[in-house]
Amino acid sequence: MTLLLLFNQPTSVTAFLRADADDTNTDNWVDQAGSSSNLFNAIDEVSVDDADYILSPAITTGGSWTKVKIRLSNPAPGTTLGGPIKVRYRAKQTNVGNKWFAVTLYQGTTVIASWDHVVELTTSFQTFTQTLTAPQVAAITDFDDLYIRFEDVEI
Numbered sequence: 001m002t003l004l005l006l007f008n009q010p011t012s013v014t015a016f017l018r019a020d021a022d023d024t025n026t027d028n029w030v031d032q033a034g035s036s037s038n039l040f041n042a043i044d045e046v047s048v049d050d051a052d053y054i055l056s057p058a059i060t061t062g063g064s065w066t067k068v069k070i071r072l073s074n075p076a077p078g079t080t081l082g083g084p085i086k087v088r089y090r091a092k093q094t095n096v097g098n099k100w101f102a103v104t105l106y107q108g109t110t111v112i113a114s115w116d117h118v119v120e121l122t123t124s125f126q127t128f129t130q131t132l133t134a135p136q137v138a139a140i141t142d143f144d145d146l147y148i149r150f151e152d153v154e155i
Helices: 134-138
Strands: 003-008 014-017 019-024 066-072 085-091 099-107 110-119 126-131 146-154
Touching (some): 019 146
Antiparallel strands (some): 085 126
């Protein structure tokens, strides 16, 4: 999975926030090599790289949601939020069937935005891009406490 937050600046400069630390991984998500630590390294790339990603644990239809929470980097010093913020992530499924997954942007324990997807994912990566609203952007006041959580369940 690739994660990228794009902050469009009033001067047409784009600032990027990327994954920079694992926060919570009690459901045993792993990276492409099977490691459950330092997951952020698999989704922090500057350019899209399908060779590294994070993977939810195997779950059965109707099973429990699995979750992983990753801390995001700070923007460059002096960056101010200007235009819309786009959240981009990619997902694919390794088995057949429908997947319900959610992506939530948090500041601390406060939900800034959340996106649910019920889709039949394929074995090829699919890109999802979301744009934060002006009130959601305004709700971000502390980049040191910004996280993104991925959840999924088989349906």
